[in-house]
Amino acid sequence: MRVDREVLSEAFQKRMQGRRLRAGVFLTFSFDPGFFEQEILPVFFDVPLSHAAPVRLMQLEETLRGLDDFAVYYDHRAIVAGALSARLDISRIPVVQSGFFHPKNVLLLAEEDGAAVLDSGQGGARVSGAEVLLVGTLSANLTQSGWWDNVEVCHIEEVRRGDSFSFRDDLLRLMSRIRRGTPPDQKHDALDRVHAFVRDCQQFAHATRTGRLRERLYTGPEPVPDFLDAAAGDRLSGLNLEVVSPYFDEADAGPLRLLIERFEPREVRVFLPRTQSGAALCSSRYYDVVADLPGVQWAKLPAEITRRSASKDGSHRNVHAKIYRFFGTRPVCEFVFVGSVNLTSAAHSRGGNLETAFLLETENPRKLDWWLEVGPTRPAEFEPREEAEARQASTRLQLRFDWRTKRAQAMWAAGDASPELVVTANGEPVMELRSLPGSEWIELTLEQAQRLEEVLQSISILTVTAPGEGEASILVQEERMAKKPSLLMTLSVEDILRYWSLLTPEQKTAFLETRLPDLAASGLRPPPPPKSVAPPSIFSTFAGIFHAFSSLQTAVETAIDEGRTKEAEYRLFGEKFDSLTSLVRNLAKPAVNGADETGGPAARADPVTRYVTAMSAKQLVRHFETNHAAFRKTHASEFNALRREITTALRTRHEIEIDKGKREFLKWFDRWFLRVVEPVEESSP
Numbered sequence: 001m002r003v004d005r006e007v008l009s010e011a012f013q014k015r016m017q018g019r020r021l022r023a024g025v026f027l028t029f030s031f032d033p034g035f036f037e038q039e040i041l042p043v044f045f046d047v048p049l050s051h052a053a054p055v056r057l058m059q060l061e062e063t064l065r066g067l068d069d070f071a072v073y074y075d076h077r078a079i080v081a082g083a084l085s086a087r088l089d090i091s092r093i094p095v096v097q098s099g100f101f102h103p104k105n106v107l108l109l110a111e112e113d114g115a116a117v118l119d120s121g122q123g124g125a126r127v128s129g130a131e132v133l134l135v136g137t138l139s140a141n142l143t144q145s146g147w148w149d150n151v152e153v154c155h156i157e158e159v160r161r162g163d164s165f166s167f168r169d170d171l172l173r174l175m176s177r178i179r180r181g182t183p184p185d186q187k188h189d190a191l192d193r194v195h196a197f198v199r200d201c202q203q204f205a206h207a208t209r210t211g212r213l214r215e216r217l218y219t220g221p222e223p224v225p226d227f228l229d230a231a232a233g234d235r236l237s238g239l240n241l242e243v244v245s246p247y248f249d250e251a252d253a254g255p256l257r258l259l260i261e262r263f264e265p266r267e268v269r270v271f272l273p274r275t276q277s278g279a280a281l282c283s284s285r286y287y288d289v290v291a292d293l294p295g296v297q298w299a300k301l302p303a304e305i306t307r308r309s310a311s312k313d314g315s316h317r318n319v320h321a322k323i324y325r326f327f328g329t330r331p332v333c334e335f336v337f338v339g340s341v342n343l344t345s346a347a348h349s350r351g352g353n354l355e356t357a358f359l360l361e362t363e364n365p366r367k368l369d370w371w372l373e374v375g376p377t378r379p380a381e382f383e384p385r386e387e388a389e390a391r392q393a394s395t396r397l398q399l400r401f402d403w404r405t406k407r408a409q410a411m412w413a414a415g416d417a418s419p420e421l422v423v424t425a426n427g428e429p430v431m432e433l434r435s436l437p438g439s440e441w442i443e444l445t446l447e448q449a450q451r452l453e454e455v456l457q458s459i460s461i462l463t464v465t466a467p468g469e470g471e472a473s474i475l476v477q478e479e480r481m482a483k484k485p486s487l488l489m490t491l492s493v494e495d496i497l498r499y500w501s502l503l504t505p506e507q508k509t510a511f512l513e514t515r516l517p518d519l520a521a522s523g524l525r526p527p528p529p530p531k532s533v534a535p536p537s538i539f540s541t542f543a544g545i546f547h548a549f550s551s552l553q554t555a556v557e558t559a560i561d562e563g564r565t566k567e568a569e570y571r572l573f574g575e576k577f578d579s580l581t582s583l584v585r586n587l588a589k590p591a592v593n594g595a596d597e598t599g600g601p602a603a604r605a606d607p608v609t610r611y612v613t614a615m616s617a618k619q620l621v622r623h624f625e626t627n628h629a630a631f632r633k634t635h636a637s638e639f640n641a642l643r644r645e646i647t648t649a650l651r652t653r654h655e656i657e658i659d660k661g662k663r664e665f666l667k668w669f670d671r672w673f674l675r676v677v678e679p680v681e682e683s684s685p
Helices: 008-016 033-044 053-065 144-149 168-180 189-199 224-236 254-263 284-291 446-456 493-501 505-514 538-561 565-573 580-588 607-627 629-634 636-655 660-673
Strands: 019-028 069-075 091-095 105-112 117-119 125-128 131-138 154-160 216-218 240-244 268-271 296-300 323-329 332-339 357-361 397-402 407-412 421-425 428-433 461-465 472-475 477-479
Touching: 008 019, 008 033, 008 105, 008 131, 008 154, 019 033, 019 189, 033 053, 033 144, 053 505, 053 565, 069 189, 091 472, 091 477, 105 189, 131 189, 131 332, 154 332, 154 357, 168 189, 168 216, 216 224, 224 254, 224 332, 224 357, 240 254, 254 268, 284 296, 397 421, 397 446, 397 472, 407 446, 428 446, 493 505, 493 538, 493 580, 493 607, 538 565, 538 607, 565 580, 565 629, 565 636, 580 607, 580 636, 607 629, 607 636, 607 660, 629 636
Parallel strands: 019 069, 069 091, 240 268, 268 296, 397 477
Antiparallel strands: 019 105, 105 131, 117 125, 131 154, 216 357, 240 323, 323 332, 332 357, 397 407, 421 428, 421 461, 461 472
16 A cells, blocks of 8 residues: 655645635544644635734634634543634534543535536525535644644545445444534534535445445444454454554553454554653553564554654654554455554443544555564663543533623533632633532623633633642633624724725735734734825725725625625624724724724724715615615624614714705715616617
């Protein structure tokens, strides 16, 4: 079998070429939210991104608006120590179960470029498209070490809507198990999208194709040997077996013994993980137990696989891959079992971890040989280890905050009541929680909700302590983040209008970089202003306003017609730097010495310009209320709030200095400005 050796991110980038991501579900054990947003998430979007972290976050924020749903499921005990806080509108859902939530999967629902079909008979709504589901099973967590540092393994399958495939029922079983580890009222919008896609496909009735085993996805809960036996039968019996696993039990080699008893391999090689100094990363007792098994040898990976490419001192990368490889030479055949399954009792047994792995038979294998090299001799030192995340303190507390309603809730995800809990952020107190009932969301007080809202402006990972226990990290679940204020940037009315008018992602990137307050920290500098700038004409000023609103209307209309209502919500009602709501609020801010009351750019330089801008906003809102009844009904409260903001902004009309005779003109202007005038068709001569 030819083993592709490439950067994990590049493997997914190749798969996403010519495709647009519509929804995504990520499963991981340990989780670094900040690293995921800044470094992993961009892999799946074909957009030019700035090197300045704040600008890149804003670009990703805008890109995510166009997605239907996006979610990360992670083990509630495994927030990486020192992880950066989350900032983007992604559902981050902790999973609680008896064993570890240990799968590493990427489920991406994508659409081929140019595949969407717009039906003019249905108002331009998107009615069909060539959709594909990418199913990736990995050994890598959503962390820096998983995606940048370790030796990992990954296999990706592709399925088109309506296809038949051999692991359909396996996927459905996995999604059912995920739901059982979350509260009954948990929303699973992204998972629901993937589930609907899979339900629209069919399960292959036969386990083989032209004599070759079809792909299967292990999701438990049956023990691994039982799954392999049921999926492949006697095809695995009597072959050579090699195992790559970074973690083992303390002393019992039970999982390896069961594999040997079930499949009776001719010869077995087991990878021995080691430190940089050569110490074995297992107990001496476990090493001896495995070495004494008949036909079993400890082995190592070739140095060219583990060596750091830029290393001059011969250091090697940590091996985190999990691979079980069965192969034979007479006849030539090869089966690999790749994913998250370590050689531990918790990973192999019923009632243990939730694990995933693909079982594959390779096509047209050539002359086969061992991947692992036998040796060296028994190590002089042993440093047994558990998975690092398993040793850190954990808590059953969950917190969630709704940015639209400003409600906060807490739950103790266990059957019994919680101890008294203290929640802090960067060492500063946030709240104290007395005994919470088990498995029930409890409404927090107004004061606690306001304190949590204040903290969430800048940090989403909090620290929880209980009497006699260590500190544990939790990630707050933030809902309806369109209403979360953006702290990255504040733009003037003029800049928001200009941003709406920009056509390409490259133009938007350049524009944001020149207006980023902390460009010095990012190493970027805005270009120097032109030496002489001609004053804008009346025509260019108002043409720019109308063009900007026309661009916004087109963007929102397209989003509504194509079912991307989240993007429409962000653009009209969101609290981000480029929303219509932000622009209207800027119009109403009082100016003090050339700046508004928040210290931002002046918003009240010209009453006439502000008045026309506010009237354009009123006209735009009226357009959507008139022409998109279903959207208006669903967002009635948001439309009402936006209209009130516009009414406040329109008070600038009274600041326009005109004489009594010209007031009639404004009455006429108000009436005709809001009327939609249809173009008159020319009559034939």
